[in-house]
Amino acid sequence: MKHISPLQVALDAPTRAPTRRALAKQQTRLKVLAAARRLFSEQGYEGATIRDIAAAAGMSTGAVFANFTDKSDLFREIMHDDMEALTAAMRDAAARGRNVEDSLLKIFMAGYTFYKTRLQLARAAFSVSWDKDGGPTLRGMASSTAFQDLFTEQLTAAVDRGELSQESEAKLRSQMLFDTYLSNFPQAIFEGWSLDALQARARDQIRILLAGARRG
Amino acid sequence: MRRSQKEATRQRVIASAHELFDTHGYQGTTIREIARHAGVSVGSVFTTFASKGEILSEVMAARLEPLYAEIDRVMPHLRGCTADRLRTMFAVHFEFEAKHVRLFMSHIAAAYDWTLAPTARPYGRTPRLQEVIRETLAKGQVEGDVRLDVDLQEIIDLLMSAYAWTYRLVITREADAKLLIGVMDRQIGLIAEGFAPKHS
Numbered sequence: 001m002k003h004i005s006p007l008q009v010a011l012d013a014p015t016r017a018p019t020r021r022a023l024a025k026q027q028t029r030l031k032v033l034a035a036a037r038r039l040f041s042e043q044g045y046e047g048a049t050i051r052d053i054a055a056a057a058g059m060s061t062g063a064v065f066a067n068f069t070d071k072s073d074l075f076r077e078i079m080h081d082d083m084e085a086l087t088a089a090m091r092d093a094a095a096r097g098r099n100v101e102d103s104l105l106k107i108f109m110a111g112y113t114f115y116k117t118r119l120q121l122a123r124a125a126f127s128v129s130w131d132k133d134g135g136p137t138l139r140g141m142a143s144s145t146a147f148q149d150l151f152t153e154q155l156t157a158a159v160d161r162g163e164l165s166q167e168s169e170a171k172l173r174s175q176m177l178f179d180t181y182l183s184n185f186p187q188a189i190f191e192g193w194s195l196d197a198l199q200a201r202a203r204d205q206i207r208i209l210l211a212g213a214r215r216g
Numbered sequence: 217m218r219r220s221q222k223e224a225t226r227q228r229v230i231a232s233a234h235e236l237f238d239t240h241g242y243q244g245t246t247i248r249e250i251a252r253h254a255g256v257s258v259g260s261v262f263t264t265f266a267s268k269g270e271i272l273s274e275v276m277a278a279r280l281e282p283l284y285a286e287i288d289r290v291m292p293h294l295r296g297c298t299a300d301r302l303r304t305m306f307a308v309h310f311e312f313e314a315k316h317v318r319l320f321m322s323h324i325a326a327a328y329d330w331t332l333a334p335t336a337r338p339y340g341r342t343p344r345l346q347e348v349i350r351e352t353l354a355k356g357q358v359e360g361d362v363r364l365d366v367d368l369q370e371i372i373d374l375l376m377s378a379y380a381w382t383y384r385l386v387i388t389r390e391a392d393a394k395l396l397i398g399v400m401d402r403q404i405g406l407i408a409e410g411f412a413p414k415h416s
Binding site (some may be wrong): 139 | 373
């Protein structure tokens with residue numbers, strides 16, 4: 001950014017508030033994101049088209065492309081926003097855990113609760129993640145990595161507290177916890193599992209996966 | 217369509233879909249491409265199959281026969297502790313699937329396909345593999361290296377999801393069967409700690 005001296009700023013008139021154009025662009029962006037969210041949920045990633053999304057937002061496809069590179073760009077932004085919000089919710093939940101297993105369980109449940117009203121969007125995300133091109137991109141996002149790191153942090157903290165023993169398989173263990181968290185989604189999506197049922201199952205899974213690292 | 221003609225169409229569509237799903241993946245293959253490859257009209261594909269998802273289910277069912285035969289052959293000869301027997305069973309699966317890994321990934325991806333009826337989702341969980349795991353675990357309970365108070369279905373589900381998720385390494389690291397088996401071996405070890413008898 002070009003450096004402007006304070007004197008110059010004082011001489012320039014008027015003060016630069018957000019332009020109407022910038023605000024309008026922001027509005028367009030939000031409308032497109034909202035419409036995309038709805039259509040991905042209703043039709044899945046493959047089914048939703050830029051044309052339909054534009055129409056649902058009351059925009060031209062040109063307006064959509066002025067704000068987003070393509071459909072995958074749009075999808076990634078939605079996923080990023082959700083992952084950021086969810087990671088924050090999970091941290092809060094984990095902080096209230098009584099011990100490592102309880103903290104992990106609270107993390108799992110924060111995720112299932114969050115996605116209970118967004119199951120079809122979760123479904124679209126899974127579909128994309130198994131695709132050769134979409135998968136790595138989705139998993140490589142900073143927000144996705146931060147999310148996975150939560151599990152590693154919990155295990156590390158538990159080792160520091162003396163709850164779990166130091167071990168060589170910690171990384172694999174936290175990966176498996178993350179995978180297990182994700183693996184319960186198909187049942188939620190396809191068989192309409194209740195939060196209580198998910199909780200009971202998750203509790204057992206966490207206990208089994210932590211068995212080898214527990215002290216004593 | 218005459219019956220034999222319909223059956224011929226069916227076989228050609230399955231064969232073509234098998235090849236295309238394996239090369240381009242499930243999402244990357246269209247009904248039109250399958251029809252063209254099979255040398256049939258799109259219309260005749262639709263009179264034989266309700267959806268692309270159904271074609272995939274048929275492709276998967278057709279290819280599993282040799283795998284099941286291999287499992288049946290290996291089962292009576294399993295040696296070692298329960299964890300090792302499980303390792304052998306999964307190694308057989310990885311070696312088999314590694315030959316057509318895109319197809320297997322398609323199978324899992326298709327589980328989230330919008331056109332598939334909710335009850336038709338496979339998610340790569342073949343019933344035969346689950347039976348085999350259950351038999352192996354039950355035998356372990358008799359032999360004393362699997363706790364009696366453990367919920368076998370929980371263990372089966374953990375093993376099945378570890379198995380399915382290991383395949384993501386094919387996408388992220390272009391893993392071959394050897395790498396997949398190595399990762400699965402370690403995961404089985406971790407899960408085995410969860411069903412091992414407590415030392416008194």
